[in-house]
Amino acid sequence: MSTHTIDPTKWVDKYSDYLFNYTIVRVNDREIANDLISETFLAGLKSMENFKGEASERTWLISILKRKIIDHYRKMNSKKGQAEVHINYRDGENDGDWLEEQVADQFDKTAEDDMENTELGMAILDCLEKINSKHAEIFKMKTIDGVDTEVICKEFDITPSNLWVIIHRARTALAACLEQNWF
Amino acid sequence: MQEEKKYIDCDKAECCCDKGQYKEADKIEKLQLLEHLAECPRCREYSEKNTRLTELIEKAKLKCCSEDEKECWRNAIEEELKKSHSE
Numbered sequence: 477m478s479t480h481t482i483d484p485t486k487w488v489d490k491y492s493d494y495l496f497n498y499t500i501v502r503v504n505d506r507e508i509a510n511d512l513i514s515e516t517f518l519a520g521l522k523s524m525e526n527f528k529g530e531a532s533e534r535t536w537l538i539s540i541l542k543r544k545i546i547d548h549y550r551k552m553n554s555k556k557g558q559a560e561v562h563i564n565y566r567d568g569e570n571d572g573d574w575l576e577e578q579v580a581d582q583f584d585k586t587a588e589d590d591m592e593n594t595e596l597g598m599a600i601l602d603c604l605e606k607i608n609s610k611h612a613e614i615f616k617m618k619t620i621d622g623v624d625t626e627v628i629c630k631e632f633d634i635t636p637s638n639l640w641v642i643i644h645r646a647r648t649a650l651a652a653c654l655e656q657n658w659f
Numbered sequence: 660m661q662e663e664k665k666y667i668d669c670d671k672a673e674c675c676c677d678k679g680q681y682k683e684a685d686k687i688e689k690l691q692l693l694e695h696l697a698e699c700p701r702c703r704e705y706s707e708k709n710t711r712l713t714e715l716i717e718k719a720k721l722k723c724c725s726e727d728e729k730e731c732w733r734n735a736i737e738e739e740l741k742k743s744h745s746e
């Protein structure tokens with residue numbers, strides 16, 4: 477029985493921040509990350525009939541994105557003429573492992589912290605997906621983008637006290653959601 | 660004037676604490692919060708958690724896509740959907 481539905485018109489609002497953070501740490505370049513996400517959305521549209529609803533929409537999009545990132549590394553490596561790419565590379569299920577190795581090679585020890593921080597970032601975005609989407613949007617604008625209270629209030633047509641109530645609910649939910657693994 | 664501003668309830672204290680996380684609590688709010696925290700263990704716990712949450716968010720160095728980037732993706736998806744409907 478399929479429990480998950482698919483709705484491409486909501487993909488950008490629901491998943492782009494998540495996909496972006498997932499990608500940027502792996503490719504380290506905003507423009508490339510953007511291209512890979514574009515390609516992912518388009519590939520997702522083309523293979524929508526393959527969506528069985530067994531995994532969530534986001535998990536499904538991430539699996540497409542992973543493949544795009546692998547392709548990106550493959551292209552990059554073949555440009556550099558690095559033969560070792562072909563040694564570990566196998567089609568199918570092992571793509572993920574291969575990618576992990578490639579990505580691991582790209583990072584030194586200090587970058588391990590970055591990976592952990594990204595994992596934390598993904599956990600935060602994960603938790604925010606579970607709350608009211610308008611509240612999540614407002615919370616992200618205020619907390620991550622640092623947009624002024626006044627600007628947000630205008631955009632969403634709310635009062636500052638409305639805003640602080642929303643922020644309070646979002647923070648409480650977020651803390652509860654992160655508590656087990658990160659506090 | 661001073662008297663009626665002195666005591667705040669837990670809701671107001673939490674709100675001051677939230678504003679404080681964004682450096683948007685004014686002087687009076689900060690004072691009121693401190694006074695409240697001195698006597699309220701529940702809000703002290705909230706305040707600790709809230710501060711920890713701010714630290715975690717900063718540590719995560721999250722990046723959000725810009726509205727322009729999102730608009731671009733939205734348009735591309737819409738185009739593609741139109742194409743597939745007309746096929």
Ligand SMILES: [Zn+2]
Binds near residue numbers: 669670672701702
């Ligand atoms: Zn209290």
